[in-house]
Amino acid sequence: MKSKLKLIDESGRRIDGRLLDELRPLRFEVGILKNADGSAYIEQGGNKIAVAVYGPREVHPRHQARPDRALLRTKYRMATFSVKDRKSPTPGRREIEISKVIREALEPALLLEKFPRTAIDVFIEVLQADGGTRCASISAAALALADAGIPMRDLVTAVAVGKVDGRIVLDLNHLEDQYGEGDMPVAMMPSLNAITLLQCDGTFTLEEFKEALELAKKGIGVIYEKQREALRSKYLDALKTYRVI
Amino acid sequence: MIKVKREKIKIVLPGEVVKVGDIKTTTEVIKLDDKLVSTLIGIPKMKRRRGERVLSVLPLKTPYIPKEGDIVIGKIVDIGVTNWLVDINSPWKAILPISEVLSKPVNVSKIELKDYLNIGDLIVARVIAFDLTRDPLLTIKESRLGKATRGLFLELSSWDWLLLKSKEKTLLRGVKKKANCNIVLGANYRVLMIGKGLEEELKALEIVRETLGRRST
Numbered sequence: 001m002k003s004k005l006k007l008i009d010e011s012g013r014r015i016d017g018r019l020l021d022e023l024r025p026l027r028f029e030v031g032i033l034k035n036a037d038g039s040a041y042i043e044q045g046g047n048k049i050a051v052a053v054y055g056p057r058e059v060h061p062r063h064q065a066r067p068d069r070a071l072l073r074t075k076y077r078m079a080t081f082s083v084k085d086r087k088s089p090t091p092g093r094r095e096i097e098i099s100k101v102i103r104e105a106l107e108p109a110l111l112l113e114k115f116p117r118t119a120i121d122v123f124i125e126v127l128q129a130d131g132g133t134r135c136a137s138i139s140a141a142a143l144a145l146a147d148a149g150i151p152m153r154d155l156v157t158a159v160a161v162g163k164v165d166g167r168i169v170l171d172l173n174h175l176e177d178q179y180g181e182g183d184m185p186v187a188m189m190p191s192l193n194a195i196t197l198l199q200c201d202g203t204f205t206l207e208e209f210k211e212a213l214e215l216a217k218k219g220i221g222v223i224y225e226k227q228r229e230a231l232r233s234k235y236l237d238a239l240k241t242y243r244v245i
Numbered sequence: 246m247i248k249v250k251r252e253k254i255k256i257v258l259p260g261e262v263v264k265v266g267d268i269k270t271t272t273e274v275i276k277l278d279d280k281l282v283s284t285l286i287g288i289p290k291m292k293r294r295r296g297e298r299v300l301s302v303l304p305l306k307t308p309y310i311p312k313e314g315d316i317v318i319g320k321i322v323d324i325g326v327t328n329w330l331v332d333i334n335s336p337w338k339a340i341l342p343i344s345e346v347l348s349k350p351v352n353v354s355k356i357e358l359k360d361y362l363n364i365g366d367l368i369v370a371r372v373i374a375f376d377l378t379r380d381p382l383l384t385i386k387e388s389r390l391g392k393a394t395r396g397l398f399l400e401l402s403s404w405d406w407l408l409l410k411s412k413e414k415t416l417l418r419g420v421k422k423k424a425n426c427n428i429v430l431g432a433n434y435r436v437l438m439i440g441k442g443l444e445e446e447l448k449a450l451e452i453v454r455e456t457l458g459r460r461s462t
Contacts, residue, residue: 037308038306055336056308056336057336058336058337058338067378070336109259111275111284114272114310115308115336116377116378117337118336118337146258146259146285146286147286147306148306149285149286149304149305149306149307149308149403150308151259151273151284151285152259152260152284152285153259153260153275153282153284154259154260154282155258155259155260189260190260191260191261191262191282192260192277228258228261231258231286232256232258235256235286235305236254236256238305238404239254239256239305
């Protein structure tokens with residue numbers, strides 16, 4: 001749906017006042033839930049997402065267990081109050097698909113073969129949605145998995161890039177996502193320089209695609225540092241409660 | 246490991262390069278080309294093993310993976326026909342067969358397993374077999390193993406437990422002397438304090454807390 005809504009003004013500022021390559025305000029928190037084995041929370045612009053990780057634990061139903069590695073199960077869910085119009089609480093086609101792509105984005109980072117015949121459950125609850133929830137969910141889920149002590153090759157970091165008013169922009173918000181011309185979520189393991197998720201919706205020329213991917217890498221670098229900072233500060237704080245060190 | 250000064254503490258995160266070079270490593274460190282990358286959140290440490298330098302990361306949080314020979318503290322969660330199922334705080338439930346509890350062969354149809362160990366009972370056991378393809382196997386047919394009829398039970402984080410373990414000798418002596426208690430450090434991050442009564446056990450708990458050096462709680 002094309003509209004006359006102007007998403008980028010004459011001075012090159014976007015609808016929320018950001019520059020083309022600027023991220024939304026971002027905040028991570030690790031270990032927000034006591035009963036989960038690992039947990040994390042992300043606020044990215046208007047997105048508010050909580051992630052809980054349970055496991056490795058026994059698989060139920062039993063026949064789903066893999067004899068050679070752990071089973072990774074993700075459940076992405078949007079709260080009924082997460083969007084303007086009440087969302088039906090039943091998981092829809094979109095939520096099931098996003099659960100799947102998030103799982104496949106996280107899987108390459110995990111050393112699942114260390115826990116055969118077990119399951120690792122990742123529950124993602126979107127409390128407030130403002131575009132780019134799948135990317136925010138991936139970044140937060142990686143932190144929750146690390147917090148649960150599950151061995152990983154690297155953290156996974158994700159961001160969306162897109163085409164708005166013919167320009168390539170970083171970290172789309174809800175309006176840009178809806179009225180822009182293209183949307184491309186990218187997830188990476190930054191230290192390994194490996195892409196684990198690449199989706200694309202809309203039309204990009206080859207040059208635009210290359211530009212978008214470079215922009216995504218740049219954004220991911222910034223988010224990665226924030227992720228590491230959040231993890232490190234939680235565990236350093238925990239160590240400080242000991243007198244002995 | 247706990248003698249590190251706070252300012253000097255270096256935490257590594259998953260994906261972080263701990264060292265570059267050709268050094269032997271333990272399982273929590275993986276090799277990518279010549280880079281040695283941590284897979285967990287932890288504190289890097291060089292060990293010497295048989296004259297060789299080995300790089301390891303002491304994890305700040307990790308699930309318990311059973312090892313043959315480990316003494317663990319388990320809780321009976323289910324009773325089968327010829328075995329008990331035991332929760333040992335690991336991703337896998339452990340199996341305790343009758344033959345590892347009773348010394349004589351018995352007729353299963355004539356005895357009730359729950360007369361020996363019932364659901365909810367705590368046991369101190371040894372892991373006798375585990376290799377990832379089958380669930381861990383336990384035994385209580387040794388001295389100092391068996392059902393805990395009374396005691397105070399603690400479940401710690403893996404890091405708290407490592408701290409306690411590194412001071413095991415002092416702790417055992419201290420608890421014995423000051424609180425007149427026995428203390429079992431299960432390898433599965435669980436601690437059991439057994440004394441004559443609750444009073445002694447609470448005293449032991451206080452000593453454990455002091456050993457952990459917690460400022461709060």
